[in-house]
Amino acid sequence: MASSILSDCSSSATSRLLPLRRALLAQPCRFLPTTVPAPPRRPLAIAAAQLPLLPRARGMASASAAAAAASSTDSDACAKIIDGKLVAKQIREEIAVEIAKMKDVIGVVPGLAVILVGSRKDSQTYVRNKKKACEAVGIKSYEVNLPEDSSEDEVLKHIATFNSDPSVHGILVQLPLPHHMNDENILNAVSIEKDVDGFHPLNIGRLAMQGRDPFFVPCTPKGCMELLHRYGVEIKGKRAVVIGRSNIVGMPAALLLQKANATVSIVHSNTKKPEEITRQADIVIAAVGVANLVRGSWIKPGAAIIDVGINPVDDPESPRGYRLVGDVCYEEASKIAGLITPVPGGVGPMTIAMLLSNTLESAKRIHKFK
Numbered sequence: 001m002a003s004s005i006l007s008d009c010s011s012s013a014t015s016r017l018l019p020l021r022r023a024l025l026a027q028p029c030r031f032l033p034t035t036v037p038a039p040p041r042r043p044l045a046i047a048a049a050q051l052p053l054l055p056r057a058r059g060m061a062s063a064s065a066a067a068a069a070a071s072s073t074d075s076d077a078c079a080k081i082i083d084g085k086l087v088a089k090q091i092r093e094e095i096a097v098e099i100a101k102m103k104d105v106i107g108v109v110p111g112l113a114v115i116l117v118g119s120r121k122d123s124q125t126y127v128r129n130k131k132k133a134c135e136a137v138g139i140k141s142y143e144v145n146l147p148e149d150s151s152e153d154e155v156l157k158h159i160a161t162f163n164s165d166p167s168v169h170g171i172l173v174q175l176p177l178p179h180h181m182n183d184e185n186i187l188n189a190v191s192i193e194k195d196v197d198g199f200h201p202l203n204i205g206r207l208a209m210q211g212r213d214p215f216f217v218p219c220t221p222k223g224c225m226e227l228l229h230r231y232g233v234e235i236k237g238k239r240a241v242v243i244g245r246s247n248i249v250g251m252p253a254a255l256l257l258q259k260a261n262a263t264v265s266i267v268h269s270n271t272k273k274p275e276e277i278t279r280q281a282d283i284v285i286a287a288v289g290v291a292n293l294v295r296g297s298w299i300k301p302g303a304a305i306i307d308v309g310i311n312p313v314d315d316p317e318s319p320r321g322y323r324l325v326g327d328v329c330y331e332e333a334s335k336i337a338g339l340i341t342p343v344p345g346g347v348g349p350m351t352i353a354m355l356l357s358n359t360l361e362s363a364k365r366i367h368k369f370k
């Protein structure tokens, strides 16, 4: 069910926050997408530890440089829009080329197995989209659909079968699982070499350790980092704030930023004065699942804002009866930030692109293909 938070970001959850920067907010922010260049292509980062070593976007040494480039045709203070849909498309094209090469040289195509339990509409859509994305780049997909009341053992049985199938290089169990199932038991059963979601505890442990690399970087946080890199946002030595500490996004995102040599703070439900901490950040990753929580007044001018939230909000004018908004109040934040991801069309499309990347990476590792 969609929540009833108003489109002007004036929800009760945020009413206690600091007043807005009215001078900045008075001007409407006009976006001129046609004047903003597409992000430059570069090879996809594979291991988390490699991320800071990769070449930066041409001519953009920092978030503020990128922002300056974006706003050069517009006197209003408008953030550059980080186009996740476009970057995801570029990445899918790069992956398709690599897969064709792999098939030519060693006659192997990557395989991805997806297990869906239950009939949640959103999960069904994500699984369908994953399957379509696999087909488009040349990954063979395998799908298991189980009823809501399946037992944990049934899921474990399918995982075991895929673990020992050499044509399957990646396995994922779509989340959330039904309440009667123990996520940990199920995620632990996926072979760490095929855990393309990167949710296995050993994988997260390796992500957290200095001098170790995970087998796979979880897809959504990997997508956030990829967007920062492709838009030339400097991370080393910068202050970063991650809002939210989930196992799937917030916590791994904070670990990745730290691996990339940012100074990282995590803001969570017990944090005092979250707005003050967030306002110090050059980079903000918001992944808390509260519509429009982060207001313009939380943001340091010129900061890079990555909004992971996908929150349905009632909207009788939309064909679906709701629309999606992020954790960040876009109207306000886009007038203050240097760069910002929209919702939809920001981080969301990157999640599936990164899943394809992890699946290819797995097949390459298993078959020792460079």
Ligand SMILES: Nc1nc2c(c(=O)[nH]1)N[C@@H](CN(C=O)c1ccc(C(=O)N[C@@H](CCC(=O)O)C(=O)O)cc1)CN2
Pocket (backbone or CB within 6 Å): 126, 172, 173, 174, 175, 176, 197, 219, 220, 310, 324, 343, 344, 345, 346, 347, 348, 349, 350, 351, 352
């Ligand atoms: N096993 C996993 N389960 C879940 C994951 C995951 O990474 N692994 N992440 C999410 C769901 N998810 C992929 O599974 C996902 C979410 C959102 C999008 C996306 O492209 N969103 C669009 C908007 C879509 C819409 O209009 O409804 C966007 O933000 O632009 C892709 C994948 C939870 N479960």
